[in-house]
Amino acid sequence: MLTKEKLLQALKDLPDKFSVEELFERVILLQKIELGMEQSDKGEVYSTKKAKEKLRKWLLK
Numbered sequence: 001m002l003t004k005e006k007l008l009q010a011l012k013d014l015p016d017k018f019s020v021e022e023l024f025e026r027v028i029l030l031q032k033i034e035l036g037m038e039q040s041d042k043g044e045v046y047s048t049k050k051a052k053e054k055l056r057k058w059l060l061k
Contacts, residue, residue: 002027002034 010026039045046054 001038002031006030006034 007027007030010030011023014022014026
């Protein structure tokens with residue numbers, strides 16, 4: 001889950017002028033990174049071999 005601290009840091013990292021779209025993109029990216037980190041901590045990950053197998057199935061359709 002995102003924290004205020006991480007969100008505030010992301011705001012500080014933006015240029016002085018930015019669009020709402022840029023802000024939303026940054027927040028969405030941070031949320032996806034946080035979700036990925038949480039999934040990794042829980043062991044909800046695929047090995048490289050398993051990921052390649054899944055990708056191969058998708059790409060060969």
